[in-house]
Each structure stands twice: as C-alpha cells, then as structure tokens.
Amino acid sequence: MINRRLVLAARPGDEIKKSDFLLEEVVLPPIKEGEFLLKVLFLSVAPVMKFYMLDGAGIENPLQIGDLMRGRGVGEVIESKHPDFQVGDIVQGKCGWQEYVICDGSPYYMMYKVQQRGVPYSTALGVLGMTGFTSYFGLYEVGELKKGDQVLVSAAAGGVGSNLGHLARIKGAEAIGLASTDEKCKLLIEKLGYKGAINYTTEDISARIDHFFPDGINVYFDNVGGEMLDIALSKLKTYSRVVCCGRISEYKNRNKPQYQLKNWHKIGATRSKMQGFFIYDFEPQFHLAEREMAQWIKEGKLIYQEDVLDGLEKMPIALNRLFTKKNVGKQVVKILD
Amino acid sequence: MINRRLVLAARPGDEIKKSDFLLEEVVLPPIKEGEFLLKVLFLSVAPVMKFYMLDGAGIENPLQIGDLMRGRGVGEVIESKHPDFQVGDIVQGKCGWQEYVICDGSPYYMMYKVQQRGVPYSTALGVLGMTGFTSYFGLYEVGELKKGDQVLVSAAAGGVGSNLGHLARIKGAEAIGLASTDEKCKLLIEKLGYKGAINYTTEDISARIDHFFPDGINVYFDNVGGEMLDIALSKLKTYSRVVCCGRISEYKNRNKPQYQLKNWHKIGATRSKMQGFFIYDFEPQFHLAEREMAQWIKEGKLIYQEDVLDGLEKMPIALNRLFTKKNVGKQVVKILD
Numbered sequence: 001m002i003n004r005r006l007v008l009a010a011r012p013g014d015e016i017k018k019s020d021f022l023l024e025e026v027v028l029p030p031i032k033e034g035e036f037l038l039k040v041l042f043l044s045v046a047p048v049m050k051f052y053m054l055d056g057a058g059i060e061n062p063l064q065i066g067d068l069m070r071g072r073g074v075g076e077v078i079e080s081k082h083p084d085f086q087v088g089d090i091v092q093g094k095c096g097w098q099e100y101v102i103c104d105g106s107p108y109y110m111m112y113k114v115q116q117r118g119v120p121y122s123t124a125l126g127v128l129g130m131t132g133f134t135s136y137f138g139l140y141e142v143g144e145l146k147k148g149d150q151v152l153v154s155a156a157a158g159g160v161g162s163n164l165g166h167l168a169r170i171k172g173a174e175a176i177g178l179a180s181t182d183e184k185c186k187l188l189i190e191k192l193g194y195k196g197a198i199n200y201t202t203e204d205i206s207a208r209i210d211h212f213f214p215d216g217i218n219v220y221f222d223n224v225g226g227e228m229l230d231i232a233l234s235k236l237k238t239y240s241r242v243v244c245c246g247r248i249s250e251y252k253n254r255n256k257p258q259y260q261l262k263n264w265h266k267i268g269a270t271r272s273k274m275q276g277f278f279i280y281d282f283e284p285q286f287h288l289a290e291r292e293m294a295q296w297i298k299e300g301k302l303i304y305q306e307d308v309l310d311g312l313e314k315m316p317i318a319l320n321r322l323f324t325k326k327n328v329g330k331q332v333v334k335i336l337d
Numbered sequence: 338m339i340n341r342r343l344v345l346a347a348r349p350g351d352e353i354k355k356s357d358f359l360l361e362e363v364v365l366p367p368i369k370e371g372e373f374l375l376k377v378l379f380l381s382v383a384p385v386m387k388f389y390m391l392d393g394a395g396i397e398n399p400l401q402i403g404d405l406m407r408g409r410g411v412g413e414v415i416e417s418k419h420p421d422f423q424v425g426d427i428v429q430g431k432c433g434w435q436e437y438v439i440c441d442g443s444p445y446y447m448m449y450k451v452q453q454r455g456v457p458y459s460t461a462l463g464v465l466g467m468t469g470f471t472s473y474f475g476l477y478e479v480g481e482l483k484k485g486d487q488v489l490v491s492a493a494a495g496g497v498g499s500n501l502g503h504l505a506r507i508k509g510a511e512a513i514g515l516a517s518t519d520e521k522c523k524l525l526i527e528k529l530g531y532k533g534a535i536n537y538t539t540e541d542i543s544a545r546i547d548h549f550f551p552d553g554i555n556v557y558f559d560n561v562g563g564e565m566l567d568i569a570l571s572k573l574k575t576y577s578r579v580v581c582c583g584r585i586s587e588y589k590n591r592n593k594p595q596y597q598l599k600n601w602h603k604i605g606a607t608r609s610k611m612q613g614f615f616i617y618d619f620e621p622q623f624h625l626a627e628r629e630m631a632q633w634i635k636e637g638k639l640i641y642q643e644d645v646l647d648g649l650e651k652m653p654i655a656l657n658r659l660f661t662k663k664n665v666g667k668q669v670v671k672i673l674d
Contacts, residue, residue: 225602238615244605260597265562268581268613275612276605278575 001028004312005098008063012053016320020053021069021097023313031102036085038075038101040335043312044125045071045319046159047248069097069315073335074114074124090114092124097315099336117294126330127163127297127304128290130279134245135163136289137282140171142275143219143243147172150213152232155223156194157184158322159330160245162305164221165193170301173219176212178205178228180325187328191303200228209235216240224248226259233263242267242274248323305329338365341649342435345400349390353657357390358406358434360650368439373419375412375428375438377672380649381462382408382656383496384585406434406652410672411451411461427451429461434652436673454631463667464500464634464641465627467616471582472500473626474619477508479612480556480580484509487550489569492560493531494521495659496667497582499642501558502530507638510556513549515542515565517662524665528640537565546572553577561585563596570600579604579611585660642666 002025009022031037052063052070063070073095077085082105085091093111095101103109114124126132138160139145151168155161156177165188168175174195177188185197198208209217209231218240220232225247232242267274282289296302307327309318314333321327339362346359368374389400389407400407410432414422419442422428430448432438440446451461463469475497476482488505492498493514502525505512511532514525522534535545546554546568555577557569562584569579604611619626633639644664646655651670658664 222605225605229601247602247605258599258602260599261601262595262597264566264598264601265584265595267611268559268562268584271613271615271618273610273612274604275610276608278608281608 001100002026003028003098003100005096006069006312006315008053008065008067008069010065011055012050016050016053016316016323018313018316021316028100028102031079031081033081035102035104036077036080036082038091038095038103039078040073040075040095040099040101041090041337042122042125042332043071043073043095043097043315043335044129044131045315045322045331045333046131047246047322049319050323071095071097071315072125072130073101074121074129075101085111085113090116090121090124092129097312099312115290115294117290117297119294119297122306122308122332122334123297123304125332126159126306127302128294131159131330132163132293132304133282133286133289134279135160135167136293137279137285138243138245138277139164139167139219139221141282142277143221143241145171145173145219149173149218150216151175151219151221152178152209152213152217152235153194153221153223154178154228154232155246155248156188156197157192157305157328158223159327161221161223162188162192162329163302165195166296166302167193169193169195170296176209184328187305192305193303205231206234219243221245222247230259230261230263233261233266236266236270236272238270238272240270240272242272244274244276307331309333311335338437339363340365340435340437342433343406343649343652345390345402345404345406347402348392349387353387353390353653353660355650355653358653365437365439368416368418370418372439372441373414373417373422375432375440376415377410377412377432377436377438378427378674379459379462379669380408380410380432380434380652380672381466381468382652382659382668382670383468384583384659386656387660408432408434408652409462409467410438411458411466412438422448422450427453427458427461429466434649436649452627452631454627454634456631456634459643459645459669459671460634460641462669463496463643464639465630468496468667469500469630469641470619470623470626471616472497472504473630474616474622475580475582475614476501476504476556476558478619479614480558480578482508482510482556486510486555487553488512488556488558489515489546489550489554489572490531490558490560491515491565491569492583492585493525493534494529494642494665495560496664498558498560499525499529499666500639502532503633503639504530506530507633513546521665524642529642530640542568543571556580558582559584567596567598567600570598570603573603573607573609575607575609577607577609579609581611581613644668646670648672 006021077089093109157179176196177194188194188197216237221243223246343358414426494516513533514531525531525534553574558580560583
C-alpha cells in the first residue's frame, strides 16, 4: 500500500507556500505486533505549526528539513495488532501530514478514541477536540468566567474564537468579537452567539469596545497579542482576567521587531490577572468537556463553524489561510473517505 | 489642646519637598458622644501617597490643596466616648499626617485594635501591618509560593521587600533581592534572609540572575515595574508567577513616557501568571497572618527592618526617601511618645 506524506522542504518565509513541502509517496511496511494502521480522515492546522517549521527556539523542537510535518488528525483503524485498538475505532492524535499512520500507541502519539456522538468526525479536531477544549478551559478555568461577565475575544472567527460566543452565552455572560471582515462579523452575530462584532481593519476598535461595554471588560480572551492586547488592557475593569491563548501577531513575522506593550501597568493597577496555559494540563477533564459540549451541540446551544478543504495537497494552503485571515471557524482538511 | 497637622500646599514635582505641605496648628474640639481621641505614636509612608498628592486619575481620589494629607498610623486612645474603644487601647488606621485624631470609628478610618505581641508598636505599620500583610499574602497567595521555588524580588530593601527573604526561606524557597547600594545588598544577605543580592546600579542584572538561578525563576515579586519587570519576564520558568505589587518606576515621573514592555509574550509562552491584588481583599485573614508572623519574629525566623525618623515635620522627607532610595526597610516616623 502506498502512503502519501508531506515532508518539510524549506523554512517558510512570510507566507507558507506549497513549495515549502515535498509530497513523498512511500510504500507502507506491514504492521508489526503491537501496532495498528490508521487511515487519516481529517487533518487539523494551527498557528503554532509555523513554529515547528522555523529553525530556532519555538514552543517545541523545530523540524529538520526532510522530516514529516507534524500535526493532529482523526482517523479510522483499518488494521490492528494492538490490544487496545480495534478495526473500526475512530482515533484522534498526532498523525503528521500523511494519509496513513502506523502507530504503536506510545504516549508520543497522544492517541485517544473518539466517542460516537452523532456529530461529524471532523469535530474531533475542532469543537470536540483540542480547539474546543482550548475555548472551554481557556474561558471557564483560566478566564474564570462568571455570570454577567463582559468578554472581548480577538480572532473571534478563528478556530478557538468561533466557539467563545456561545460558551460565554451559555454561562450568562456576553461576548464581543474582533474579526477582519464584515462577513466574519456578520457570522459572529448571526450564527456564533456573539452579542456584537468589531471589524478591526475598518473600525475604531477602542471606540467600538466602549460602545458595547462602556464600563470596560471582565475577560479578554487573547488569540493575537500585540497591539490588540494593548487596547484590551486599557479597557480592563478591576479583577479582570486576560487569557493568553495565542500570539499569532508574533508568530507571523519573527524578524520584525517585537511589539512593545504600553499598558502592562493596568494588570497591577486593576488587580487583574494575565495568564497563559497549556491545554494538556486539563487532560483529565477533557472527556467531561467533550460530553458537555456534545450535549450543547445536540441541544442547539453551541453552534460550531468549520472551514474544510479537500486533499492532502491542500495542507500548506490550509495552514497559510490562518495567517492570511482567510479561514472562518476551525480550519481542517479532509484527507481520505 | 493643640493639634499639629500637615496639609497639602502644592502638587509635588519630581522630588517631594517640605514646602509641598503646610504645618497647621489647630485647637482640638472636645470629643462628642461616639467619638474617641487618639494620640498618634507612629505614621507610615508608602509610594502610593505621591499619587494622593498629584492632581489627576490615581489609585484613589487625589487630595485638594488644603486637605489633610492622607496616611496610616498607630496611636493610643487617650479619651473615649465610643463603646468599642477604651483609654489605653492601641489602634491602627487612617490617621492622616497629624499628632491627634478625633475618630468616630466609622469604616472610613479602617481602625482596628493592635494586639499586644511583645513587639514595638511601630511594627503595626510595618511587618505586622499592611506592609507585612502585603509581603505575606503577595508571596504566599498571589505568588503561590511552593517549597523549592526560586524567587526574585525588586526593591528588596524596601518596606515590603525586606520581609520577603525570610518569608521565602520559612517555606523552603530561596530569594534573591535587587537593591540600589552595596550596603543594602549586604543587609539583605546578612540580616534579611536573602540567599543573594544584586546591586542593580552597578551590576549586570541579567547575568547576576543567571548566576544565582541558572534555570530561571518561579516567582518574581515586582515592586517597581518598568525595565526590571522586562528582565524578570525574560527569566521566567514555566508556570511562574509575577506578583504585581508596586510600580514605583511609574509613580515617580508621571510626565516621562511610560516604559514599553518587550517580554510580555513570555507570560503566555511560559504558561505563567501575572497578577495584581488589593491587600484588603485578604482582610478576613489579616489576624491569622499577624499571629503567624508575630510568632516567627519571636522565634527569630523573621527579622524585620525599620527605618525610623522623628517628628511630624519629617513626614515629607520620609516620603521622599522612598523615591530617592534612601530608606532601608519599612520607613516610619515617630510622632509622639
């Protein structure tokens, strides 16, 4: 059987290009005792993947040229010599950018079985996977969301952000989202549970925040860092929480000088908290979050948004869409049927 | 009876001067039913007091010219028509910069009785008062101090900082302090429980932190803000805590452009927490902290440092000493015997 896979061919520039990867076709060896074979159904992209591609100190070890590109996916077990995985199981984990995975089930792969929830398998990479868990634990635990809280979200139409309007509303809070186009803003309000939306490329962000939340904000869920963080800090009420989830403004061009923050003193002055987190620290509670969110989806309280491309060849484009603000909701790529 | 008091005469410039205040002598009226008369023994100074003096948006409402200068003190009840306060009681609260206080015991004054702990009454303004509570709750609660933690403290020879070496040590952690002179650095190590000290005016701060804590720091207790905060952020280990206690670098010259923070992204990248706090939120636990610290003082585990001037006239000088880095330990002024 032939496996098609994308390996790193070049370090990326500002834009991630198809030519940064090489499409290899390799023959799959037969699986050994203790292994299983996964047919990949969907692959996920996330901003942090650009860090993997870069040469230098990132969040995880950078890849070497020729390495299989790293990334999560969901797949179906089609052959198994592993006691814990049976043919037909749907599994989520570190697949890499390829069509088939031979896996020994070791902790490196972080594989776990996806429960049949009556929702598409792609959700295991989105609202019912790491992306959704990041929204859920980021807002509820790190953000300590309370009833009546006024929440500001950057990159609100992105994978994590697109869940936060409903997640806020479900707990009796209200959220305003920042997005890059009027179409995304419309979607935030009409579908994704946001009370209001701000087009940050055309509107006066500060004035619009004041319009929605004249007394300031209780929670800022930060997916971008940089100047937006500075504006948000200037709007903090006392005892606010700033959830440091992503810093896409910083990943984008690592050679440009870092943004220098003016309003850092607002953290102390408003007795607020600014906190980063590691989503796997919440792993013991993942299944609870998954169950609860699946229930909300069935009840129509949580409506999710996916942006699906088709075919392994589309992976570089899919990743680049995150940095060019093209994706609406969680960006995934359908790999095999 | 004559009361001497200092009222605000001018808004301060870079330095706080004697001429910023007017010394008034006024006749004390007899106390009414429900009031008591306090003879002030010691008054406290704190950096935030410069904010009170400035015209503009500070932490609390600024004073008007002619207003009694605001500040905490400890005094002895010498006459009482209030059921809860007896002659001879030692009381701590908002006295203002004056020798006698007529007080109705209303919440504004935040008066509470000082327990007889066998330590000088001045400690009710220092290690066993708000200053000490700020050290205690800032390090233990906001800083979530754990055994083995490596702690960096700025303004370590100041009122709050001077308690932190021993408080860290008592819990099995170790602290390094930043101070402005070699004499203060010597004191930090020889008397105040610090493992090491850095003279930030003559030494390479970053290299010296690396020398003491090559793997980075778990807690940064920030009394100054600005550039020191930036250096500390660059040294954070994962899951670190930055305690935003004071920002004297920002109070000092409000007209100079604010320091712009470069390493803000380290909060998210290291999954750390940066948090401000309001010491009165811990008020229900003040008596526990006081009892525990008094016990540590008796056992010789907690050694405190006071810097005492004599006489009401010295109050402006005492306050200015905080901004000119003259004080060593908690700065207080002895008012009446």
